[in-house]
Amino acid sequence: xxxxxxxxxxxxxxxxxxFATQNTxxxxxxxxxxxxxxxxxxxxxxxxxxILQHGNQWAQEATQIAPYETKRVLRMNRYSxxxxxxxxxxxxxxxxxxxxxxxxxxxxGTWYGSTIKHGMQTASTTSPxxxxxxxxxxxxxxxxxxxxxxxxxxYTGGYDDFHxxxxxxxxxxxxxxxxxxxxxxxxxxxxxxxxxxxxxxRLAELPQHLNGYDVILMQEAFSSSRTGMLNQLAQQYPYQxxxxxxxxxxxxxxxxxxxxxYPIVKTAEMIYPDCTGTDCFADKGVIYAEIIKNxxxxxxxxxxxxxxxxxxxxxxxxxxxxxxxxxxxxxxIPSFDAVLMGGDFNVNKLLWPQDYQDMLTNLNATAPxxxxxxxxxxxxxxxxxxxxxxxxxxxxxYLDYVVSSNNHRQPTQSRNDVRILRSAADPLFMTWDLSDHxxxxxxxxxxx
Numbered sequence: 001x002x003x004x005x006x007x008x009x010x011x012x013x014x015x016x017x018x019f020a021t022q023n024t025x026x027x028x029x030x031x032x033x034x035x036x037x038x039x040x041x042x043x044x045x046x047x048x049x050x051i052l053q054h055g056n057q058w059a060q061e062a063t064q065i066a067p068y069e070t071k072r073v074l075r076m077n078r079y080s081x082x083x084x085x086x087x088x089x090x091x092x093x094x095x096x097x098x099x100x101x102x103x104x105x106x107x108x109g110t111w112y113g114s115t116i117k118h119g120m121q122t123a124s125t126t127s128p129x130x131x132x133x134x135x136x137x138x139x140x141x142x143x144x145x146x147x148x149x150x151x152x153x154x155y156t157g158g159y160d161d162f163h164x165x166x167x168x169x170x171x172x173x174x175x176x177x178x179x180x181x182x183x184x185x186x187x188x189x190x191x192x193x194x195x196x197x198x199x200x201x202r203l204a205e206l207p208q209h210l211n212g213y214d215v216i217l218m219q220e221a222f223s224s225s226r227t228g229m230l231n232q233l234a235q236q237y238p239y240q241x242x243x244x245x246x247x248x249x250x251x252x253x254x255x256x257x258x259x260x261x262y263p264i265v266k267t268a269e270m271i272y273p274d275c276t277g278t279d280c281f282a283d284k285g286v287i288y289a290e291i292i293k294n295x296x297x298x299x300x301x302x303x304x305x306x307x308x309x310x311x312x313x314x315x316x317x318x319x320x321x322x323x324x325x326x327x328x329x330x331x332x333i334p335s336f337d338a339v340l341m342g343g344d345f346n347v348n349k350l351l352w353p354q355d356y357q358d359m360l361t362n363l364n365a366t367a368p369x370x371x372x373x374x375x376x377x378x379x380x381x382x383x384x385x386x387x388x389x390x391x392x393x394x395x396x397x398y399l400d401y402v403v404s405s406n407n408h409r410q411p412t413q414s415r416n417d418v419r420i421l422r423s424a425a426d427p428l429f430m431t432w433d434l435s436d437h438x439x440x441x442x443x444x445x446x447x448x
Contacts, residue, residue, distance in 0.1 A: 026159065028116065030074035030092060030103065033165040033432060034065040035422050036143060037373075040096045040166065042073050050086040050109075057081050058090070065094075068373070068382040068420055078116070078159040082109035094166055099123075099142045101149050103164045118162055120149045133160070135426045142166055150424045165432075167424045173212030173441070175261075179294035180446040184215040184402050185419075186342040187439035188304065191223035191255070195390040200225040201427040202434050207232040209421045209434060213441070214293060216259040217302035217402070219344045222252045222282070230259070237261055239291070244269040246283035255282060256302045256343065258289040266290040270327050272305075272320055276313045279306055286324050286343075288331065296446075299333050299408075303343040314355055317346060321362035328405065339405035341365060342442060348397040350376070365403035368414035368442065377418055377438045385436035392436065402442025411444040 034040050044060040052058045057077040065071045074092055082088065088107040093100060102121040106129065107114045117129035122140040130136055130151070137150035147168045153160040173183060187210075190196045191203060203225045210216060216237060230240060237259035245253040254271065258264065271285040286303035301324055306316040324341060333339055341363055349356035360367060377400040380387035387394065400418075404411055419439050422432045 026077055026079035026113070028076045028078050028105075028159045029072050029161045030076075030090075030105065031070055031072050031161065031163045032065055032092070032094060032103065033070040033163070033167070034094075035068060035165055035167040035420075035424075035432065036096065036147075037067050037168075038096045038143060039067060040065050040094050043093045043095075044074055045091045045093065046089065047091075048086065048088040048107075050083055050088060052077065052081060052088055068422075070382075076105070076107065078107065079113040082107070082114050084109045084111050088114075092164075096143060101140070101142070101166055103149075103151065103162075105162065113159075116160070118151060118153060120151055120164070122149060135424075135429050137424065142168060145169070145171065148424060150429070152429050154430075163430055165424055167422065170209045170421055175212050176214070177294060179296040180448050182215065182293060182298055182338070182340070182444050183213045184217060184300060184340055184342060184442040184444070185210065185213045185439050186217040186219075186302070186344070186400055186402050186442065188219040188344040188400060188435060188437040189221055190385060190391070190435040190437065191221050191226055192252075193223050196436070197385070197388065198428065198431060199223045203229040205423045205425055205428060206421075206434055209423070211236065214261050215291060215298070215300055217300065217342045218255075218257050218259065219302065219304040220255045221257060222255045233259055239264040241267050241287050241289050244271060244283065244285050244287050246271045246285075250281065250283050252282035254285040254287070254304070256285065256287050256304055258287055258300060258302050260289065260291045262291050262293040264289045264291055266331075268327060268331060270323060272323065274316060274319070276306055276310065276316055277308055279308075279313075286320075286327060288327055290331075297334075297337045299328070299331065299337055299339045301328070301341045301343070303341075303345070305344070305346050307346055309348070309352070313346075314352070317355070318358050318362050321345075321359055325363055333408060335407060336409055338409040338411070338444065338446060339407070340402055340442060340444065341405065342400075342402035342440075344400050344437065346399050348395070348399055350396065350398050360403065363403060364406050366406055367401060367403045368411075368416045368444070370398075370418065371415045372418040372441075373420050373438060374418060377440060378436065379438070383433045383436060383438075384431055385433050388436070400437055400440045402440060404444065409446060411446055413443075413445040415443050417441040417443060
């Protein structure tokens, strides 16, 4: 190729790249996060003193948003074809059943491009127009539950993007005083320093989402921020175990503990003697607690077993389940007492069904039926923290359980209810999730 041809090709490529970049920077996008358990429909209506060309100057990019999913739903060109002094309005209607909210943008053409303002409308309230990048919200009711709509404009280096959410608030679990019913929440809270993001912000927010349970089993409570969180939780859960730690020096302790609404009368623990890979930086283990709820004894364990799916880690997990069983056996628990074992077991029953069966065999336990968000307990498709570097990558996994011992008091009804706990608070806006894992509530009923 001749020198002139090379120069022409390079120049053409640079011009095309610059043109593409200019087009990208000349667009604003609207993103919507659906924090409800139902799929919502999306309809964009465009009005104004002038109408932009559909497909070229604007486009609707989604017609539905699945539960807990974030989608880019609207593209608006902010420069090409806009007339100075003319207005261009976009109303994005999000609906499910009889519930509806509208997310609004209004552009005005200028000699240099456009200005824009944004807002929201619910069944009872229309917001003012906003022109800054603060978080704004409206309290509302959506699908019969307390909810909020919220918006934040985001700086992109070009024209701003807009992030909206229809966000159903966390439903408070009703407190049960029934001695023959117990609600045990297992939660890996992803408080892993040097890896996890926004630890202090998430742990500060967590207590208001953990109301009403009898017992909470925590894992990955490594960060020093746990102290403030546990102090807040002590108002509801005044009985708390220590966090087990190994006899030697390590970067992290076990990160596991038990919190209870009712008295803890006995504890025991085990630091697992073996580890694999980066798990060796923590004193992974299991904590046991005997809890007396209105005269009835419940024996619970919280654990975080070996991570990763190498052959070595998969085999080690099964050994650790046997060690949990040994710890239970050492307590000489009467057969008429209930024994519940929970935690981040790290066995993905979606990928390794035989490992899952081996887990139950080694624990000598029965798993309740799965309810709630049954797709997974770790889902990078909808959880930004799960997809972050240092977490789990792209694999959808079901890892967290509360199971019942076969050798002890048997429940008449039981379920493992996977719950998606999110916050639209300013520090967590666009992060949403409170951990990379979803918590699981083990709900067990027994005959008197």
